[in-house]
Amino acid sequence: MRPIDLRSDTVTQPSPEMRAAMASAEVGDDVLERDPTLARLEGRVAELLGMEAALWVPSGCMGNLIALMLHLRRGDRFLAPAQAHVLGSELGTGAWLAGGMPEALAWEGGPGRPTPAQVTKAAGSPGPYYTLRTTLLCLENTHNFAGGTVTPMAEHRALVAAAKAAKLAVHLDGARLWHAAAALDLPPAALTGGVDTVQVCLSKGLGAPMGSLLAGSKALVGEGRRVRKMLGGGVRQGGVAGAAGLVALDYLPRITEDHAKTQRLAEGLRGFGIAAPMPETNILLVPVPDAMAALAALEAAGVRALPVGPAVRFIPHRDLAMADIEEALRRIEPLAPVLRGA
Ligand SMILES: Cc1ncc(COP(=O)(O)O)c(C=O)c1O
Numbered sequence: 001m002r003p004i005d006l007r008s009d010t011v012t013q014p015s016p017e018m019r020a021a022m023a024s025a026e027v028g029d030d031v032l033e034r035d036p037t038l039a040r041l042e043g044r045v046a047e048l049l050g051m052e053a054a055l056w057v058p059s060g061c062m063g064n065l066i067a068l069m070l071h072l073r074r075g076d077r078f079l080a081p082a083q084a085h086v087l088g089s090e091l092g093t094g095a096w097l098a099g100g101m102p103e104a105l106a107w108e109g110g111p112g113r114p115t116p117a118q119v120t121k122a123a124g125s126p127g128p129y130y131t132l133r134t135t136l137l138c139l140e141n142t143h144n145f146a147g148g149t150v151t152p153m154a155e156h157r158a159l160v161a162a163a164k165a166a167k168l169a170v171h172l173d174g175a176r177l178w179h180a181a182a183a184l185d186l187p188p189a190a191l192t193g194g195v196d197t198v199q200v201c202l203s204k205g206l207g208a209p210m211g212s213l214l215a216g217s218k219a220l221v222g223e224g225r226r227v228r229k230m231l232g233g234g235v236r237q238g239g240v241a242g243a244a245g246l247v248a249l250d251y252l253p254r255i256t257e258d259h260a261k262t263q264r265l266a267e268g269l270r271g272f273g274i275a276a277p278m279p280e281t282n283i284l285l286v287p288v289p290d291a292m293a294a295l296a297a298l299e300a301a302g303v304r305a306l307p308v309g310p311a312v313r314f315i316p317h318r319d320l321a322m323a324d325i326e327e328a329l330r331r332i333e334p335l336a337p338v339l340r341g342a
Contacts, residue, residue, distance in 0.1 A: 001302040004328045006265075008306065009176075009205040009258070009282055009317040018207065018247040025243035029236050030056075031229070037239030041246050042213065048249075049177075049198055050189030051215035055224045056242060057233055060175045061090045063199035063214040064138075066227045067171040068098035070197065070220055071136045077101045078136035079122050081114050083145040085173055086138050094138075101132050112143025113151050116162035123166030137163040140173040141180045141191060145308055148262075148283025148315075150180045153190050160194035172198040175212070179205060179281040182255040196220065205258060205282060206248035207318050211241050251318060258282040261316035261325045268329035272336035285311040289341030297338045301331040312339070 005011045014022070028035045038056045046054040057063045064086050072078060078094060080087050082104040086094050094100050105114035105122060123134045139159060141151045151159070163170045172195045174180075174188075181188040192198050197216040202208035214224050228234055235241070262279045269276035269286060276286045288294040291307040298305055298312070305312045316325060332339070 003302045003304050004320065004324050004331070005304045006314040006316060006320070006328065007304050009315045010203055012207045012317050012319045014209050014244055015207060015247070018244045021243040021247045022240050025239040027237035027239035030238045031234040031236060035237060035239040035242065037246070038242040041242040044246065044249065045200065045213045046215050048188050049192050049200065049215045051192065051198065051217075053218045053221035054213040054215035055221045055228060056238060056245070057212050057214055057228055058210055058235070058241075060085075060173070060199060060201045060204070060212045061093070062228070062231060062233050063212040064090060064171070064173055065093045065097060065231065066214055066224045067197040067199060068094045068100060068136070068138070069227050070223055071169045071171060072098045072100035073135075074099035075133060076136065077103055077132040077134040078138055079103050079105055079119060079134065079168070080138040081105050081112055081140055081143060081146075082107060083112075083143075084138060084140045085144055085175065086140075100136065103134075107146065109155065110149070112140065112146030112149040113155065114159070116158045119159060119162040119168075120166055123163070123168055134166070135168060136171060137168045138171045138173060139195075140175075142176045142281050142283070144175070144283065147277065147285035148176065148179065148279060148281035150183050150280045151191075152184060153186060153193070156191055157193050164194065170195045174198050175201040175204055176281065178252055179255055179259070182252070183259060183281050202245040202248045205255060205317060206251045208244045208248035209241070211245045254318070255282070258316050258318060261320065261322055262314070264322065265314055265316060265325050265328065268325070269332065269339070272333055272340070274336055274339045282315055282317070284314045286314065286339065287311045288339050294335075294339050297335045298332065301335055303328050303331050
């Protein structure tokens with residue numbers, strides 16, 4: 001039985017068109033000068049995000065780390081929504097490489113979302129010399145572990161305004177900013193207002209085999225290029241990967257198809273009496289009584305998913321058609337008692 005892989009939107013295969021673009025990419029040495037294809041991709045993404053400049057990096061983690069290294073000094077504190085990727089899923093690099101003490105903000109504004117008042121309160125006012133100095137707010141839109149939840153534009157702006165009033169820099173982890181923009185029917189640039197840096201991924205949902213971009217002012221991106229090199233992330237003929245990224249961007253108008261697949265999956269599960277919430281984007285977090293037992297049953301039935309705390313996470317993606325979602329539902333139906341705990 002062919003497994004239906006719903007573990008992540010990163011399990012996609014590069015399309016034949018993407019592979020052809022990679023094979024024929026115009027390339028140069030990006031460390032010595034600029035690789036022309038990477039430069040084209042960087043320009044296109046900067047424009048999409050409404051930022052001055054962008055820098056290609058191999059992964060979302062490296063993009064976030066470079067941003068944190070640009071914004072933080074030892075003795076600083078940074079704020080991020082609870083369960084943000086930079087807090088728990090990047091091996092603490094924000095602390096031990098960028099030098100910032102992390103502080104999680106509870107989701108008082110909704111799933112994955114702190115309120116501006118929380119930002120103001122957590123930023124506090126400067127204390128004695130021996131206290132941490134809060135200098136950075138790190139947002140995440142969509143918020144992965146809250147279930148792909150969207151921070152709407154007005155709320156984003158209010159959070160940024162609160163941060164700026166407290167003299168904090170703002171970094172946006174926009175690994176799936178594309179999905180937030182698609183859900184709100186807005187251009188991605190509408191969700192970057194006021195941020196100093198933003199990181200977006202091409203390998204999540206869009207089908208590229210690798211690659212993220214860190215965007216910001218020309219000055220910050222110039223410094224970011226130095227930090228990327230420091231971390232060993234300067235690549236040579238990176239246009240081979242850049243070409244895949246350019247093709248991946250063609251998928252942006254089709255992201256809503258993945259949202260529709262995720263909604264269909266949620267509806268189908270609810271039809272079996274399983275407590276699936278209505279997803280906002282392409283991530284569906286289903287709370288189950290025993291995540292490991294549920295995952296084992298799913299795997300045996302040919303449906304692959306991942307655990308997120310006490311929930312099972314399903315992420316439909318471009319390599320799965322709506323028919324695959326229907327087939328996944330057929331395979332899951334007999335397992336409903338395990339997923340609903342009856
Ligand atoms: C919100 C978020 N930020 C950052 C990352 C890191 O991206 P990468 O796996 O490319 O390092 C991920 C990965 O899933 C993510 O979900």
